[in-house]
Amino acid sequence: MKPLSEHILSQSFAPTGFSLIEASAGTGKTFSIQTLYLRLVVEHGIPVEKILVVTFTEAATAELRERLRKILEESYKNLTAPEEDPPEPANTDTAATNTEPNRIKEILALVPHSIPERINAEEMKKRRLRRALLDFDQAAVFTIHGFCQRTLNEFAFECGQDFDTEVISGDALLAEICTDHWRAIMYKKPTNAAEDLIQAKFPDPTKLTSLA
Structure with a gap:
């Protein structure tokens, strides 16, 4: 069986629909979220404000938001000013070889969906990443209670709630x-x-x- 880090990089793994990643602390859940997030942006062209990422605490939300922004920035730099391939590490262990540059290159090598005929794949990837970075302040990365409060405020009329509903601890x-x-x-x-x-x-x- 492939490790999760390899499985979610495969073209055969569709990052749409429903998937459950169940793991203990320190086993790569955030790494997996970064990978899936980048694939949704680059491969499927989904705007960052349409990708919901929910975690538990304010600190975890801030860290996750920063890591998502970082992988988008690194990917855009990779396309606009690609560097030479990194040297092969001496250790052949999967975790050791799956470095950040290698992961980004593997994702960027995937064929993006819904490309107009007049635009090539590389140009479409650049456009999607650039748009994601420009719009990242609107990225939907929340705590659970933060997402609930935003939903109640946005759909207050439909929910029969006050427009200034506050979710308290x-x-x-x-x-x-x-x-x-x-x-x-x-x-x-x-x-x-x-x-x-x-x-x-x-x-x-x-x-x-x-x-x-």
Whole structure:
């Protein structure tokens, strides 16, 4: 069986439809996302704003966005000012030979789809990469909650939501619930003994939140 890094570089692997990549940390998931992203841009001509990339944290989103931009830049440089082929490494291990320049060259060697007859393949690849770089500020790379908020805002009318809907974190929601509960108890004016106990254990809502 081919390693995943080789499989997704193959012309026989179509980066469209549904695929599941299941792997543990440090095994090349981001590498695979970069490869698929570049193939969708170069081979299929899909605009960056039409490719949805979703991850978990703000830090991971920033890193992934930077790595996607970098591989687009390196690919465009490769087409506009190609360098000499890198020397063959002494180690023949697959992971060692699958370097960044080799990966980019393999992807750029794939035949792009939907090419007008008057434009050759190389020119079409350059156009697609240049457009992707110019439009990269619109690239759809989000956290899960960021994507949900954007979707709710863009389709607020269809969803029956307010146009300024805000997606809040679980911690913020928990703090709000605990505050409401604390106020509900205190506003009932409990007996002196109960009030003393509440004030001693939970003088403010933050103490109640810490127990949740």
